[in-house]
Amino acid sequence: MEGVERQRVRRRHGHLLLQQAAEDALFFGVEHWQFGHASTLLTRHTVLVPADPIQRLLADPPDLPVRAGLDEIAAALRTAGTAVVQAPPGTGKTTLVPPAVAALVDGKVIVTQPRRIAARAAARRLAQLLGEPVGETVGYSVRGDRSVGARTRIEVVTTGVLLRRLQRDPELRGIAAVVLDEVHERQLDADLTLAMLVDVRAHLRPDLLLVAMSATVEAERTAGLLGHAPVVTVPGALHPVTEVWCPLPTGVRRSDDRGLTPRFLDHVAACVRRALVEQAGDVLVFLPGVGEVSAVVGRLAGAEADVRPLHGRLPPREQDLALTAGDRRRVVVSTAVAESSLTVPGVRTVVDAGLSRQPRTDHRRGLAGLVTVSVSRAAAEQRAGRAGREGPGAVYRCWSQAEHAHLPPHPEPEIATADLTSFALEIATWGHPDPSGLALMDQPPASAMAAARATLAGLGAVEEDGSVTDRGRDIAQVAADPRLARALLDGAEAVGARRAAEVVALLSEDVRAPGADLVAALRSVRRGGPGAPAWAAAVTQLQASLPASQRGSGERMTDDVAVGLVVALAHPDRIARLRPGGTAYLMTSGTGAVLAPGSALAGQPWLAIADADRRPGVRDATIRSAAPLAEDLALEAATAMWHESDEVGWTDGRVVARRVVALGAIELSSVPINDPPPELVAAAVRDGLRQEGLTVLPWTEAATALRHRMAFLHRTLGAPWPDVSDEALTSSIETWLGPELARIRGTRDLRRIDVTSALRRLLPWPEAGRLDELAPERVTVPSGSAVRVAYDGDQPVLAVRIQEVFGWTAAPALADGRVPLLLHLLSPARRPAAVTADLASFWRSGYPQVRSELRGRYPKHAWPEDPTDEPPRRGVRR
Known part of the structure; x- marks a missing residue:
């Protein structure tokens, strides 16, 4: 022995x-x-x-780099109960770590993967190594598909499936260990699952073994969340990968308003054909989405290789075909599913388009979706590594080396950009409505959390403090977005369980709607069109998640009516009505929307919009999928958005008061109000003054003069004398015009405002008592006349006839002597004769010329040779 x-x-x-x-x-x-x-x-x-x-497998494991770290992983789990495995893609961690953990425990081991396709592939790979079919020792569970038996000891699941189990059974009875794979991808479900498992270990199951596996350098952060778990680093065994830079040809744009350009996709296909000529082995192509995958597959027709698409919407059989090496050379054209969580055997060359899809949410408009962005440098390196797993390889990058230097170093975590409605419901159901109490890698943005809670409150899923309601727990039991779960629960009562599940599955599986017509898409998948297998599985699962009392409810409406109602129940903020006399729609959220040209839905008076996106710089969103909707069903679906209000606004230079009935931002009816609330009128006038300026007020000569005097003192002396410019007065309307605003009931009342009195409210005290001293309204000249001073220029001006200032040797100075009056000396006919601020100098040098020019013209008036010694006169010489 x-x-x-x-x-x-x-x-x-x-x-x-x-x-x-x-x-x-x-x-x-x-x-x-x-x-x-x-x-x-x-x-x-x-x-x-x-x-x-x-x-048997562990007695003679495959020759993979991770074998070197298995003893260290086991030691960490025995001593700490947790471990973080840092290993690059291709080291075999998904293959060997789960059985190594299973060898240490009596119960089941759960292994998570970020995507369904990766979970099925990982289970198949491990089952093949064990020499068994899937469902025996190794099984998998993903949404709509499960292969698990009584003898299953390792179960590969998506993180969403594990989240559901944690909510149903926080103790995870019968489960001895959890292995979280690909945590570096920072998907929202994965971050939340990790945080919840830390909570479970701390309070319910300290015996639960927990392993987090990552392909990047953030292992230490993950280890900190796990209570300073031991970090096991496994070096990679990648072969050298040659970089080939393939920048766009001159004049070719990567994208435009419609998305990626056809010429860019031509460029990607050309790079693939070049790689087939220059390199050996299979080729793996990375593109951002399903549409681009299909476009490039079509462009590669006739290539000397089997061209296989690979993405999450394909049936499992076609996915297996792309993942299985054959007799001929292959080109696998894939979305990001093959970036890190899938192994594609035989690949020696990678062609990378350099783009990925990331979730983005416009919380103000209630629009969420995926946007195409440049990959990070870390993701680009990870993609390139796929070419070096089995031997020396090459990566063809469809951008320049200079562009590469400006790529972000790492991708943004999904928690920073995604819609957080599901996340907020998950943590509320878990008992932690405040995310700061969970061991999250990054805390969610406050604005996104506020928007998520507002959405959940509208669904009746949470209380004001964020705690979950009974209805919220019912919604959380459905494996779908909370909005879709609400549509399923309420829609089953209205349209029947089967049809409600069909429509919700159509939305959750993201089935493409031709011409944005969801009714046509539903009929297509019923006939077995694209996406039908996944849709049918989702229908079965959704119908099973309904309460027993609803599952048998029959169909009560036609497809045209039912689809629109269920979509409206899911997205009441996207119910839209055609704008009068136009082709654009207005959604209840206040966002405009338009259909693509040629859509069969054009001209429908009401639409229930399932999907819309809005490009930067474009006013209206583009409708991607929708269904017709009747007005009465719109009101039924969006009852919470129905409201009646008194609206008083400023329109075309006047105050308009109406009582409005509306569905969100969509006005249904209105009637005039004869006696509107004073506070609303005041607010409308404030808006009007901000829009049209202060000229709408009744500016009398006295009010204008007072404003000019105050502006002079502010300009000369500064504080506390106030700024009375248009900008300053507009921004402080409530301060100086407040009492008058409160008395306004309509546009006519504007003409009754005493602007002079309103301006006096801005005068500082006690300095206001010196206003007439510092900036007198009138100045008494030697003739005894009180002449008005003009303050509307840069310097105060006194316009007076020459004869009235005889005897003055100097003009008075204002503002405590700081600014001399500028004298506009007038002829007897009150025409300007001279302008001076230095009267003594004028009498000496300027007056003789004026006297010689004017005394012949005005002989009845005094023109002495020495005006400083002549008594002043108001009229003619006697």
Whole structure:
């Protein structure tokens, strides 16, 4: 037995991790032939091999780099109960870590993957290594598809599936360990699952083993969340990958208002054909979405290779076809599903378009969706690594080396950009409506959380403090976005369980709607069109998630009516009505929307919009999918948005008061109001003054003069004398015009405002008592006349006839002597004769010329040679 044990240990290449577990396992005998060490004769003896398939695999595991870290992972789990495995893609962590963990425990091991396609592929790979079909020792569970048996010890699931289980059973009874794979992708579900599992270990299951696996350098942050878990680093075994830069040809744009340009997709296809000529092995192509995958697959028709699409919407059989190497060379054209969580065998060349899709949400307009962005440098390196798993490879990058230097270093975590409605409901149902109490890698933005809570409150799912309601728990039981879950629960009562599930599945599976027509899309998938298998599985699952009392409810409406109502129940903020006399629509959220040209829905008076996106710089959103809707059903679906209000606004220079009935931003009817509330009138006038300026007020000569005097003092002396410019007065309307605004009932009342009195409210006290001293309204000249001072220029001006200032040697200075009056000396006919601020100088040098020019013209008036010694006169000489 000692020799057998030595041979067994030797065959395991020194992995003592498995020794203790193997000693407790069942063994069976097999005949093993080998050459003897001392002779050339064949000898026959019996080797004991574990009967347990997991032990058999670990006794002779595949030659993968992660084998070197299995002992360290086991030691970490025995001592700390947690571990973080940092290993690049291709090291075999998804293949060998789960069975290594299973060898340490008695219960089931759950392994998470970010996508359904990756979960199925990981389960198939591990089952093949065990020599079993999927569903025996290794199984999987994803939305709409499950293959698990009574003997299953390792179950691969998506993070969404594990979230549902955690909500139903926080103790995870029967589960001994959880392995979270691909945590570096920072998907929202993955971040939340990790936080909830930390909570479970801290309060319910300290015995639950937890392993987080990442392909990037954020392992230390993850380890901190797990209570300073040991970090096991496994070096990669990638072969060298040659970089080939393929910048766009001159004049070719990557994208325009409609998305990626056809010429850019031509460029990607040309790079693939070039790679087929220059490199060996299979080619893996990365594109941002399903539409681009299909476009490039079409452009590669006739290539000397099997061209296979790969994305999450394909049926499992077609996905398997793309993931299985064949006799011919392959080109696998994929979305980001193949970036890190899938192994595509045979690939020696990667062609990277350099783009990815990320969630973005316009919280103000209530529009969420995916946008196309440049990949990060980390993602580009990860994609390139796919070419170096099996031997030296090459990556063809469809951009320039200079552009590469400006890419962001890492992708943004989904929690920073995504719609957080599902997240907010999950944490409320978990009992942590405040996310700061959870072990999250990053906290969500406050504005996004506020918008999510507002949406949930509108669904009746949470209380004001964010805690979950009974209705919220019912919504959370449905494996769908909370809006879709509400539509399923309420729609089943109105249109029947089956039809409600069909429409919700149509929305959740993101089935393409030709011409934006969702009714046509529903009929297509019923006939077995694109996306039908996944849709049918989702329908079954959704119908099963309904309460037993609703599952048998029959269909009560036609498709045309039912689809619109269910969509409206899901997105009441996207109910839209055709604008009068136009082709654009107005949504209840206040956002405009338009259909693409040629849509069969054009001209429908009401629409229930399921999907719309708005490009930067474009006023209206583009409707991607919608269904016709009747007005009465719109009111039924969006009852919470129906409101009646008194609206008083400023329109075309006048105050308009109406009583309005509206559905959100859509006005249904209105009637005039004869006696509107004063506070609304005041607010309308404020808006009008801001829009049209202060000229709408009745500016009398006295009010204008007072404003000019105040402006002069502010300009000359500064504070506390106030700024009375248009900008300053408009921004402080409530301060100086407040009491007058409160008395306004309509436009006519504007003409009754005493602007002079209103301006006096701005005068500072006690300085206001010196107003007439510092900036007198009139100045008495030597003739005894009180002449008005003009303050509307840069310097105060006194316009007076020359004869009235005889005897003055200097003009008075204002503002405590700081600014001399500027004298406009007038002829007897009150025409300007001279302008001066230095009267003494004028009498000496300027007056003689004026006297010689004017005394002949005005002989009846005094023109003395020395005006400083002449008495002033108001009229003619006597």
